[in-house]
Amino acid sequence: MAAMQKLLISALVAALAVFVGHAFLKVKKLLLVNRELPMKPLNCHYLKNIEFGAEDITILRDGRAFLSTGLKYPGMPSFSDEPGKMYVLDLLHPKPAPVELKIKGELDLHAFNPHGISVYTDEADDSVYVFVVNHPNSKSQVEIFRFVEDETLVHLKTITHPLLHSVNDIVAVGPEHFYATNDHYFHSETPHFLTVILGLPLCDVVYYSPEEVRVAADGIQSGNGINISPDKRFIYVSDILDHDVDVFERQDGEHLLFIKSVAVGSLCDNIEVDHVTGDLWLGCHPNPLKLINFDPKDPPGSEVLRIKNIHSDQPVVTLEYGNDGHELMASTVAARYDGKLLIGTVFHKALSCVLK
Structure with a gap:
């Protein structure tokens, strides 16, 4: 009996060791621990008034950009106790x-905590609806707003x-119609961690x-x-932990038919689409471990990727x-318009850049 108990304990210890080893390797792979940080500068300046992140940015065809700022997200740094805010930026202004x-x-502005956004223009009367x-x-x-x-x-x-x-995040397809992504299946940290380690695709x-x-x-x-x-x-959907962008085709009844995945090699956050070319612009996290273990002396970097001919x-x-984070930390979104590129972040500043 004692021998059986020892054997069982040994087997459990061995299984635990294998699981821990697998989990360690899985986390390293998910977080791209061994990846070299890419560097490519642009001619940029900081946007005025944006001090605590612009997690999402979207630009209308007429050059008006909407920004959600001040997000407080579990596990992410936050440097302001103020509620989140929404901004508009006219890119055609000198x-x-x-x-x-x-x-x-009727909205509790004291608890306003904006994340992903989308804008829908009703062609019937040119009404602009902002989804947050x-x-x-x-x-x-x-939240659905009308911009006046x-x-x-x-x-x-x-x-x-x-x-x-x-x-x-969200993409509006009508005045009260949208698609939305869920980034967690479980809200408790332990089961969520297990789904990540085991690679369970439970989100939708x-x-x-x-x-x-x-x-x-x-x-x-x-x-x-x-x-x-x-x-x-x-x-288009960014599966951030799979390091790819999934392409779906809209079907009758608004079902989505999976077409393919495009590998991007980074943890990409929001997706913006060029109105003219159809290119995808992605704000990405090249070294997410630095984002989780935030150290201002060794900040998380920023990366913008573009997908052509998807x-x-x-x-x-x-x-x-x-960028290694000394200019911009933890980029989440990149939106292009007429030779300009706006780059937002989780908690840092936002940039306006000139594309070469």
Whole structure:
């Protein structure tokens, strides 16, 4: 009996050692621990008024850029106790500078914690709707605003649903219609860590309309940025832990048909799509371990990637900006417009750069 107990204990210890070893190697692979940081400078300057991150940025065809700022996200640094804010920036202005948007309506601004954003223009009357992922008090919900003159957002609706349980980003496809990514399946850290270590693709993309809410695509390890092609036919999703961008085709009933994955070799966050060329622009985390274990003396770097011809047999992924964190820490988004590139971050500043 004693011998059996010793044998069982030995087997359990050996199994635990194997699991720990596997987990260690898996984490190193996920976090790209051995990857050399790419460097590529651009002619950039900091955007005024943006001191505590611009996690997401999106630009309309007319050159107006919307920015969500001040995100407080679990496990990430935060250097301000103030609520989050929304800004607008006119890139056609001779000296563009972000202007804080006034928010009107029934919304708790003291708990406003904006994350991913999307903008929808209704072609019927040119109304502009701004969709914002909001995490008040660690919750997950979507706010819909109408953008009106005098730099104002009028709050129209708050959307909550059990399927929208861990929303990261959003892409609007109608005045009250959108796709959203969930970046966690479990909210508790231990089961979430196990799903990551075991590589379980439990996350999904949810389609929301006033008539129905359902999973449009699943099998994603950690859904992050999401966006849509200029012809509205394809949806792009950044699976940040798989280091790739998934391409889906919209089907009848708003189902998403998986087409392919494009490897990007980095932990890419948000996706912006060039209105003219259809190129994808990605804000990425080249050394995420430094983001998790934040040290201002050895900061997390920033990386901007571009995907050309994503629907071809040979998409081209290129480095457009790379920095070791001393200029810009923890980039999350890159949005291009007419020779300019805006780069946002989780908690740091934001850059306006001139593309060569």
